[in-house]
Amino acid sequence: MAGSTDATSMLGSVPIFSGLDEKRRKSVASEGKELSYKAGDVIVGEGAMGVGFYLMLEGRAEVRKGSRVLARLERGQFFGEMSLIDEQPRSADVIAATPTKCWVLSSWAFNGFVKSNPEVALVMLKEVVKRLRAAQSSPTS
Ligand code: CMP
Numbered sequence: 715m716a717g718s719t720d721a722t723s724m725l726g727s728v729p730i731f732s733g734l735d736e737k738r739r740k741s742v743a744s745e746g747k748e749l750s751y752k753a754g755d756v757i758v759g760e761g762a763m764g765v766g767f768y769l770m771l772e773g774r775a776e777v778r779k780g781s782r783v784l785a786r787l788e789r790g791q792f793f794g795e796m797s798l799i800d801e802q803p804r805s806a807d808v809i810a811a812t813p814t815k816c817w818v819l820s821s822w823a824f825n826g827f828v829k830s831n832p833e834v835a836l837v838m839l840k841e842v843v844k845r846l847r848a849a850q851s852s853p854t855s
Contacts, residue, residue, distance in 0.1 A: 751810040764797025773814030
C-alpha cells in the first residue's frame with residue numbers, strides 16, 4: 715500500500731483527480747489502497763456485486779464481455795464506477811493484460827467522495843459518455 719504522500723501526488727497526475735486541491739487529494743488518497751495483479755487475473759468479474767472503484771496505476775487491462783474486448787485501459791484510467799453508481803452487478807469482466815497495479819476505493823468511500831466533490835463526478839461522467847459513444851460507434855476486438 716502506498717504511503718498517503720505517494721498516493722496524493724499520484725492522484726494529482728490522473729485526469730479525474732487532477733482538478734482537486736492538495737487537501738482534498740490528500741484526504742481521498744488516505745482512504746484508498748493499492749492492489750497488485752498478475753497478467754490474466756480477473757480484477758472484477760461480470761455479475762459480481764461491486765465493492766470498489768479502481769484507478770489504473772501501472773500495466774494494462776481489458777474490459778471484456780465473454781470473448782469480446784470492449785475497451786483497453788491503462789495508467790490513469792478508471793473502472794468499476796458503473797456498479798457503484800447504480801448498485802447493479804458488474805457489467806463486464808476487467809482482466810489484467812500485464813502485471814497491473816490499481817488504486818482501489820471502497821464503494822462507501824467512493825460514494826462519500828463523489829457527494830462532496832461533484833466536480834469529480836462531472837469529469838467522470840464525461841469519460842463515461844465518451845466510452846458510451848465509442849461503444850456505439852466501433853466495437854474494439
Ligand atoms: P462495472 O460495471 O462496475 O464493472 C465493469 C467495468 O468495466 C464497468 O463498471 C466500467 O468501468 C467498465 N466498462 C464497462 N463497459 C465498458 C465499455 N464499453 N468501455 C469502457 N469501459 C467499460
